[in-house]
Amino acid sequence: MELYRSHVLVCGGTGCHSSGSADIIGRFNSEIKAHGIEKEVQVVQTGCFGLCEVGPIVIVYPEGAFYSRIKADDVPEIVSEHLVKGRVVKHLLYSHSIEEDESIKALDEVPFYQKQKRIALRNCGVIDPENIDEYIAFDGYKALGKVLTEMTPEEVIETIKVSGLRGRGGAGFPTGLKWEFTYKAKGDKKYVACNADEGDPGAFMDRSILEGDPHAVIEAMTIAGYTVGADQGYIYVRAEYPIAVKRLTIAIAQARQYGLLGKNILGTDFSFDLELRLGAGAFVCGEETALMASVEGGRGEPRPRPPFPAVKGLFGKPTLLNNVETYANIPQIILNGPEWLQSIGTEKSKGTKVFALGGKINNTGLVEVPMGTTLREIIYEVGGGIPGGKKFKAAQTGGPSGGCIPTEHLDTPIDYDSLTAIGSMMGSGGLVVMDEDNCMVDIARFFLEFTVEESCGKCPPCRIGTKRMLDLLNKIAEGKGEEGDIEKLEELGQGIKIASLCGLGQSAPNPVLSTIRYFRDEYEEHIRDKKCRAGVCQALLQYFILEDKCRSCGLCAKACPVNSISGERKQPYVINQETCIKCGACMERCPFDAIIKR
Amino acid sequence: MKTLKELEEIRQRTLESVNLRKDRTGTRVVVGMGTCGISAGARPVLLAFVEEIRKRNLQHVTVTQTGCVGVCRYEPLVEVYTPDNEKVTYVNMTPEKVKRVVTEHLVNGQIVRDFTIGVVEKKD
Numbered sequence: 001m002e003l004y005r006s007h008v009l010v011c012g013g014t015g016c017h018s019s020g021s022a023d024i025i026g027r028f029n030s031e032i033k034a035h036g037i038e039k040e041v042q043v044v045q046t047g048c049f050g051l052c053e054v055g056p057i058v059i060v061y062p063e064g065a066f067y068s069r070i071k072a073d074d075v076p077e078i079v080s081e082h083l084v085k086g087r088v089v090k091h092l093l094y095s096h097s098i099e100e101d102e103s104i105k106a107l108d109e110v111p112f113y114q115k116q117k118r119i120a121l122r123n124c125g126v127i128d129p130e131n132i133d134e135y136i137a138f139d140g141y142k143a144l145g146k147v148l149t150e151m152t153p154e155e156v157i158e159t160i161k162v163s164g165l166r167g168r169g170g171a172g173f174p175t176g177l178k179w180e181f182t183y184k185a186k187g188d189k190k191y192v193a194c195n196a197d198e199g200d201p202g203a204f205m206d207r208s209i210l211e212g213d214p215h216a217v218i219e220a221m222t223i224a225g226y227t228v229g230a231d232q233g234y235i236y237v238r239a240e241y242p243i244a245v246k247r248l249t250i251a252i253a254q255a256r257q258y259g260l261l262g263k264n265i266l267g268t269d270f271s272f273d274l275e276l277r278l279g280a281g282a283f284v285c286g287e288e289t290a291l292m293a294s295v296e297g298g299r300g301e302p303r304p305r306p307p308f309p310a311v312k313g314l315f316g317k318p319t320l321l322n323n324v325e326t327y328a329n330i331p332q333i334i335l336n337g338p339e340w341l342q343s344i345g346t347e348k349s350k351g352t353k354v355f356a357l358g359g360k361i362n363n364t365g366l367v368e369v370p371m372g373t374t375l376r377e378i379i380y381e382v383g384g385g386i387p388g389g390k391k392f393k394a395a396q397t398g399g400p401s402g403g404c405i406p407t408e409h410l411d412t413p414i415d416y417d418s419l420t421a422i423g424s425m426m427g428s429g430g431l432v433v434m435d436e437d438n439c440m441v442d443i444a445r446f447f448l449e450f451t452v453e454e455s456c457g458k459c460p461p462c463r464i465g466t467k468r469m470l471d472l473l474n475k476i477a478e479g480k481g482e483e484g485d486i487e488k489l490e491e492l493g494q495g496i497k498i499a500s501l502c503g504l505g506q507s508a509p510n511p512v513l514s515t516i517r518y519f520r521d522e523y524e525e526h527i528r529d530k531k532c533r534a535g536v537c538q539a540l541l542q543y544f545i546l547e548d549k550c551r552s553c554g555l556c557a558k559a560c561p562v563n564s565i566s567g568e569r570k571q572p573y574v575i576n577q578e579t580c581i582k583c584g585a586c587m588e589r590c591p592f593d594a595i596i597k598r
Numbered sequence: 599m600k601t602l603k604e605l606e607e608i609r610q611r612t613l614e615s616v617n618l619r620k621d622r623t624g625t626r627v628v629v630g631m632g633t634c635g636i637s638a639g640a641r642p643v644l645l646a647f648v649e650e651i652r653k654r655n656l657q658h659v660t661v662t663q664t665g666c667v668g669v670c671r672y673e674p675l676v677e678v679y680t681p682d683n684e685k686v687t688y689v690n691m692t693p694e695k696v697k698r699v700v701t702e703h704l705v706n707g708q709i710v711r712d713f714t715i716g717v718v719e720k721k722d
Contacts, residue, residue: 003615003652005644005661040648042615061619062626062660086631086663126619136605137612145602259599267601 004042006083009059011125013048013211014204014243015365016055021045023072024056031079041083047212049125051112052365054094059125065104068094112363115382117344119352120168120205120328121368124212129247132254135215141260143331147223148268151334153183156227160330163338164350169195169286169323170401170427171503172349172416178320181310182228185318190230192221193314193321195291196237196244199283200399201450203430205354206324208366210237210244213328214251218274220327222261223334225272228320232273234295236285239278248276283400283454287502288321290456301458302502323428325354345371349415359396359432360386372413375405379433390435394518398427400447400454401507403514404440423514425507439536440519441526445473447511455504462505465496469512478539481527486516538582541597547572549594556586556595617657624658625704627651630675632666638673639692646693647676650700659704672715678703687715 010016010025028043049057054068058078065088067078074092081087088104097110107113118124127134135141147156161176182190194217198206210217221233237244252274255261263271277295284290285300292314294300313319329351333341341351349371355378356366362384369378375395379385386392394404397414403424405412412418416426434443448470457463469492472485493509500506516523525531532540545556545565550572557565557573564580567573575586587595600608629635629644647661667675672689678699679685686709688699695713702708711717 003648004618005648007616007618009619040645062662084631085636085665086629087665127616133608133612134616136608137616139609141605142609145605149602258605264599266605267599 004040005062006041007061008041008043008083009046009061009125010043011047011049011055011057012045012129012243013052013055013124013208014241015048015052016057017243019056020072021056024058024070024075027072027075028079031076032083035079035084037083044128045130046127047124047129048121048208048366050116050121050208050366050368051094051363053363057094057125059107060088063088063104064107065089066094066097066107066110067092112365112367112382112384115373115377116368117352117370118368119332119344120209120216120325120354121212121366122332123216124208127213129212129214130250132215132251132258135213139335140215140331141219143334144219144222144260145266146334147226148266148270153227153229156223156334157183159333159338161338163333163341164345164348165326165329165333165341166349166416167323168325168329168353168429170398170425172426175322175326178310178322179224179227181308182318182320185311187318189232189315189317190228191314191317191319192224192228192230192233193292193295193309193319194221194233194235194327195286195288195321195323196235196241197279197286197291198238198241198324198428199281199286199454200401200428200430201447202358202432203356203399203428205356205366205429207241207244209324209328209354210241211247214244214248215255216328216331217248217324218251218255218261220330221274222265222272223330224320224322224327226270228318230320231271232275234275234277234314236277236279236291236295238281240281245276245278252276282456283450284456284502284504287504289502291321292319301456302504304501325429346413346415346418348417353414353426353429355397355429355431357383357431357433360390360435360438361433362387371415374411374413376410378414378431379410383433386433386435390437392433393436393438394434394440394443394515396424396432396434396443396447396511397430398425398507398510399430400450401425401503401510402427402430403510404434404443404518405514406518423510423517425510437534437536439532439534440515440522441473441477441532442534442536444512444515445470445477448473448508451504451508455508459499459501459505461496461499462501462508465492465500466505466508468492469496469509473512476523476526477532477537479526479530479537481523483527485527486520486523489513490516535597541582542577543575543580543582543584543587543595543597545573545575546594546596549592551592551594553591555589555591559585559589561585614652614655614657618660624660624681626679627659627661627704628664628677628679629661630665630667630673630677631663632670632673634666634670635673635675640674642693643674643676643691643696646696647700650697651704654700654705656700656704669715672718675715688713689715689718 058067058070157180165175166172285294287302290300290302309319352368354368367382452466455462493513564576674691676688
């Protein structure tokens, strides 16, 4: 392999990819060639760096210069100035990566990365995911070698158990126990499966791991195969993740070529192979029994448990099913020892968790923090706070299965148990931040609409119950709410939680119940005063023209699509509330900010 | 099919080339590549450093460039920063001189006094 004096790392994660990173790579290659330095400088496409907000991201080593929001047209300047003459192009650098004395900060000193500890994401943004050698260089497949030559399955299980690793897919079941159950289950054939059916709106950590470090998952699944006694594995990934699918396919082919998958791995008598299964994107297929039905080629519907997959899983055989992020932790635990993971996190939740930050937050992106980090640290330090100096109202964790966390719990150290105690859940790690402009009734409605749409329809509590809850929420948001509606929502919610067949229904009422728990006054306002304080619920709003600010220019009347605004010269204009459709066009058009909604 | 030993070889070989992306604490060789440096022949000097470092498999040395440092009459100019933050400035560099700097300074820790700015200035 050539030795290059400089490496240009261009993010090829989904976020940066869709804002044009492929063009940027092409431009780098052509510019570098034009300057005749292609033997000195290497351009590498990596996985996600996490700071998607300021993408596309380009990092140039050895300086570690962090360029943000790069366009293809910026490339010639970076090449001719930085790569040829060695002058870092300051005006293109990410502003938080520059020290006061104008030198460049190391990447892990940038505020966004400072509080992070990257285990599952450790190779994302560092290696080329389509090059197995780079994964191997950073200790890849070393854990597999250790397991196959030095450890018995019992020792692997003991290591995982002692480490305290819990499932990163949502419920937080101890991973070591799951491995042990599958290992002890009797069967002539066993399977290992990976749940990459990431469905929570806004969550994209599994996708980023598959795109940025696919070999970590392949290595971990092979270790799992050896441990539980399986020779075949399946990765169930959504077809909507084309980059992840492509890189997984390449990675599997490379691993086979190196004999890291297939017969007699590393010269031992252990054989194992992997296959991809593409899901059509039904949310319910993230539920383990529905996922297995789908892998088998059946309809993606859940079935009652027990029997659990460890006893009766894929094709009726004992099956080990873990989530992508859980697998990504395994090689590191084998290499560093269980005590290492134990030293990170809280008493009952060890290690780190990846969160997908979204909503009203400055640094939208992917962050990995030790368990026990507070919500305040994630939002204000890693996430860079809320844009426009607005006030924090709530954070939603766990997607449609989780709940809202209000201001009073901002300082709760986040782990599986503390989140459950305050009425939310870890879930897969979606974290949506909401400010004073978000209406909590509307948020509950948004998530419930999602579950109503995604309910598979097999059991009535989920199919009919969630629909009835949504009807009630719609009624409240439209200003037709009555006394007793909140109580009805609570009663229905409790019933659905108890009676539903699978996790989807059992957790579907959570967003409604938790918003009622913490923001009951907002619900009551909607019902009693017909008022939405955040100004979101259209039916409860009225647009008004402020007489003292109106300059009678008539622009609003022209903008109104239903001719509901009238007025004369030198007289303030007036909105006819009877015919107004509350589209907001007048407010946008007014040059004097004379139109308000309340 | 790869054996564990072959995997280790791939690891060593690739690490050499990707090490650059992690290590910021080792020795840094900074070559002045302003207009003055380039016209005085900084590029062959830079390439000579990369080549010598590769040959000797020096894992903790990175080669970077910088602009003009102001003493254009001594270009090509090279600064070597060691982990203890000591800086040595070599002047009037050539690819031949690079070999000595790499063997004596980077490998054995002996500064090549004859090439340093202090000694050269006195001679002038």
